[in-house]
Amino acid sequence: MATFTRLEKFYAEAKGNKWFRGFTVFCRITLALGFIPSGWVKTIGERFTALSNNHPLGNYFEALHHTGFYYTFIGVSQLLIALLLIIPRTAILGALLYFPIILNICILTYATRFEGTRIVTLMLLANLYLLFWHYDRIKYILPFNQIKEANIETQKKSSTNKFPFIFFGCVILAIASVIIINIFLFDIRPGNSLIECTNGCAGSDKKACEEFCDCIHNQGKPLEKCLEKYHTAKKRKE
Structure with missing residues (x-):
């Protein structure tokens, strides 16, 4: 309380x-x-x-x-x-x-x-x-205790610049x-375009990342399928 x-x-x-x-x-x-x-x-x-x-x-x-x-x-x-x-x-x-x-x-x-x-x-x-x-x-439609109207109105009248x-x-x-x-x-994003997606590819996962970008932007496959392929490629390298 x-x-x-x-x-x-x-x-x-x-x-x-x-x-x-x-x-x-x-x-x-x-x-x-x-x-x-x-x-x-x-x-x-x-x-x-x-x-x-x-x-x-x-x-x-x-x-x-x-x-x-x-x-x-x-x-x-x-x-x-x-x-x-x-x-x-x-x-x-x-x-x-x-x-x-x-x-x-x-x-x-x-x-x-x-x-x-x-x-x-x-x-x-x-x-x-x-x-x-x-x-x-909007408090009247909420299922819990409500702030007292009198207290709010009192404080609103006493404006402050603090x-x-x-x-x-x-x-x-x-x-x-x-x-x-x-x-x-997220470990990888499709980006807004193929170039934006591939620009984010670097390091040891670059090839898997580029395949993911191609899967999204060129092949037009569902995001879930492309992510599955990407994670599978990463596990193979490990």
Whole structure:
């Protein structure tokens, strides 16, 4: 209970802090800008990415491109969500609608070992921050104890300009962690092109790596098959 009380106090103080409010606006605008280009491309019916059809994620986007009005529907939804995020009064609705989409994209990028996993992960974290920021408005649908409304309103009225060093230190740490973890998370990635993939091949596993790149980008085989072939080649060398 004491822990919850401390979190309640921290949340209430954050709602009245100009730095937190500024960071919230930054997250809203950044997430909206992340959806506008991709949403517009889908709305006008153009292919979303320049990735080869042989690339695991490129193959997925190519199939998505041929789903007709469903493809357009996704684009319109992204543009609408971006608009909701930009408008302060509807930002909470935008954040709620944004979450399932960005979560799906994040899992998809990790499943296909896409190079953009870092950016998408940071977008997911920013979206989670917005949801926490609006906790006082969405708490009624959550199955646990709620922060007292009176405490929040009292703290919001007592605005402060104190810079939250610990919070922004954690933000920097989270960004660094996402970047570093993604560097070591996968032993090999297909890259966005054959050249990008082969440029990452070096050392004793160079031949196996080049065969993996050829398997993906030239032969167009599934990622699982190419990974299986790659790991088998590495074991033979050992």
